[in-house]
Amino acid sequence: MTDRRTELAANLARVEERISAACAAAGRKREEVTLIVVTKTYPASDVRLLSELGVRHVAENRDQDAAPKAAECADLPLTWHFVGQLQTNKVRSVVSYADVVHSVDRIRLVTALSAAAVRAGRELDCLIQVALDAESGERGDRGGVAPDGVAVLADAITAAEGLRPAGLMTVAPLAGPYAGRPRAAFDRLMEISTGLRAAHPAANMVSAGMSADLDDAVAAGATHVRVGSAVLGVRPGLG
Template identity: 55%
Template sequence: MTALSAEARRAELATSLAEVTGRIARACAAADRDPGSVALVAITKTYPASDVALLASLGVTDVGENKDQEAAAKAAAVDAPLRWHFVGQLQRNKAKSVVTYADVVESVDSVRLATALGAAAARLRERPLDVLIQVSLDGDPARGGAVDASSPDPERDLARIADAIASADGLRLGGVMAVAPRDWEPLRAFDELAGIAARLRAVHPGATVISAGMSGDLEQAVTRGATHVRIGSSLLGMRNTLR
């Protein structure tokens, strides 16, 4: 980026950031919530490290990525006090890499993955890795996610995953994450997630995070108790990306 284009991109991002934070504030006001109770996670996947650095200069503190190779490179390239969230489907053989740069893994959906992350985090980190359980709201195995019910696959049973995380020395159970199924009304999806989160907190009181809501449905997520919203296109726009 030239100095001029970097300045223009910073102004573009500043405008988008103001619009997104305004949406969050209005959603919080409508739900009688403190705007400070909802954190913005900027989803920067496929966008260059320069955009991440610009967002950091504008006050963004949390960024999310969904591929290990890309995320690791950006985390190494951006010199800013950011909190890195890994939000994509994660293979166990990537656990050793992810724990070296991620502060939060939002996509834990099996006992085996929780065990692999816990072992890697205990060896390679000084502090526990915060993890969220990715919940499948419709039970579709093609999209992954833990199931909050009697599951034919014990690996995907939410209670078992939660216990595996809670018992791992290298992990800290933060809460839950979900994406509203495409054929569901967002309020229905986030109602379901709120109920799951409440049941999880009854057993694990420290699991207070609800990561829900994206560019198209953040207002509905906030209404139903989201503590984190994951925003990509509304913040970074539709532009030429890394791919």
């Protein structure tokens, strides 16, 4: 366990250096960017070590993995983010532990999240996942709503009991005009965010950037970066 703690501490330090350097290059303050460590496929023991090392935000993308892990770590001062595609039949479970859902992309999901939040007596921050490749008519399998659908979803979240419109999330597209151009993709997300904030001033979170492209996300103005392998290593079973 000591070796794992040392490994995680070293990885966190490297990621911290990257975020700090990207902030400095962009003329931003370091505290403007929140690191979310994506702990998917990793055990609760790693989450506990990360908490000891000062991590306060963790993310999961599969409810069947996340629910027991969140329960096991319920005593820790953590904010739990759900970042995966979310089926309505998993909503009730996700709402029981997640503080922020990054993958809201359809009205039906808003309705389900609202009902579950009210039932659980919780207030949930919702990020609208934007599929930037949808602008070119190409859609990947990562979920998300086309940019021209953001305003309608934001209004629906605002009107829904138990939910708050918190901002936007995207994954750099693998297809379409932004393929291989994460900085351009994140710049476009910031444009959409500016429009969203005009109508919903509190929806100021911009979740963008992962291990490979967090520097581009920070340069573009992201407020939250979602980092998994750069902190935890290559996921088990993937090499």
